[in-house]
Amino acid sequence: MIRFENVSFRYPGGAQVKALNFELNKGDFAVLVGANGAGKSTVSRLCNGLLKPQEGHVFVKGQDTRSVPTSTLAKDVGFLFQNPDRQICQPTVEKEIGFGLQFTMSDEAARAARCREVLDAFGFEGDEVPFAMSRGERQRIALASVLAARPDILILDEPTTGLNYQECVRIMSLLCELNADGTTILMITHDMELVQDYAQRVLVLCEGELIGEGPVQAVMRDEALLARAALLPAQIPGLALRLGKGFEQINTVQQMAAELERRCG
Template sequence: MIEFKDVHVSYEASAPILKGVNFAIRDGEFVAFVGTNGAGKSTTMRLMNGLLKPDAGQVLIDGVSTAELRTSELARRVGFLFQNPDRQICCTTVREELLFGFRALGQAGAEADARVDAIIEEFGFDPDDDPFLLNRGARQLLALASIVVLAPPVVVLDEPTTGLDYRECEKVMAIIRRIHEQGATVIMVCHDMEVVADYATRCIVMSDGRVVDDAPTFEVLRNRDTLERASLVPPQIVDLSLELGRAIPRLADAPVGSANTVDEMLAAVVEEARGAQDEERSVSA
């Protein structure tokens, strides 16, 4: 479990970045942090793996303050994907990059080699490629693979799909979904609300350094007050359901108004459209 208890952060000679942030993330959750630039999302992520320490309050990993944990211990518990992969890639071949984490943790050996070989095959890498000569999407995949190969119980992702085309985004998110299904806790900052709706089961909304909403994803995406306060634009299918609910009040209690996944929402919209057509035919008859 990750807990933030009245966390305050400010950078040197700057206004406060986080202003009394509180939340708890249970093991095995898939949580998205959303909000406008400057809301405090990335700062929150960096507190989770000890890159930053709070000025006041506590950040706890499994009940232990990050201030009391060594960097190596935090690295075993929390894997971190930067928004820009070039901030974490540091080796001259793909294979060396994938082995780097094991060596840093003192875990190099036959088991590490076997896990790296399996990841190279799964991701389709050439082990001898120079990481810095790969395109942006491939570097992002490599940075993600360097975390996945270590199998940390918590994976923190800061804008994992930024700069990727649709196919690259689908591949990255499919891998993230797989590690979540295998038991990892996934925490993701994401500006793409379609991705948030498709993958995250819980959404924490931040604005001006504070948490302004924390609920199941589709409750957040249907909350107009939250959307306006955090300047968020919901996915088109959610926006359609909101407009239908406003235009046809009876839909507020129908599946369109209570769906909790994109698939449920699409099915509900189709069902309501069919029902409306049937009603029109009955009146015409």
């Protein structure tokens, strides 16, 4: 679905990503992690053509982003900004969800039907004022407007920043449903608990370089890799590492509790 081939990009100020090579396959739920300034947001913008590689190539469903307009790529790649207030631009939820559809659907009746379908799916009436709603609700509005176009690929830049626990669970549960239905997801985050709970695959970025990737549990137990990226494992895998032999396969609170109960009688 997305393939990076020796991709490099440098900003005038000096920050850069260097010689990136990786591929996202259909149905992946991958997470890109790294410290602040590692290049995560740059990678996300290279994925949808907002940035074009200065060296190498990014392919989206076989299309080279250097030669395809960003507006064309947007039909396949939905992008959710970290801050929904940078994305929302309409006075009501219904108008916000319908805004992007005018560029992808020419039939007015079909647009109205799609908009109503999305409103119902997210539980919105349509006449709500976005900026009178909570941060979590605005994030859901922004996500709804992206999903209205039914993209095959979804790029999410820190989608849970500023959300409370319930709002976070609601967003992540929705993403899991989308992924189960076949949507390919790349999520940018520094929250290793989210990675542990929801991701299938992790890509680790450090100072603009991809220094490791693999299944979640393998990455969580690679202390050298995480240390190099200035990251800590999620709490339960981290505790399992400290406890050592016999805890190698412990990944959840329930597994940890069961093992401790077994050992302590």
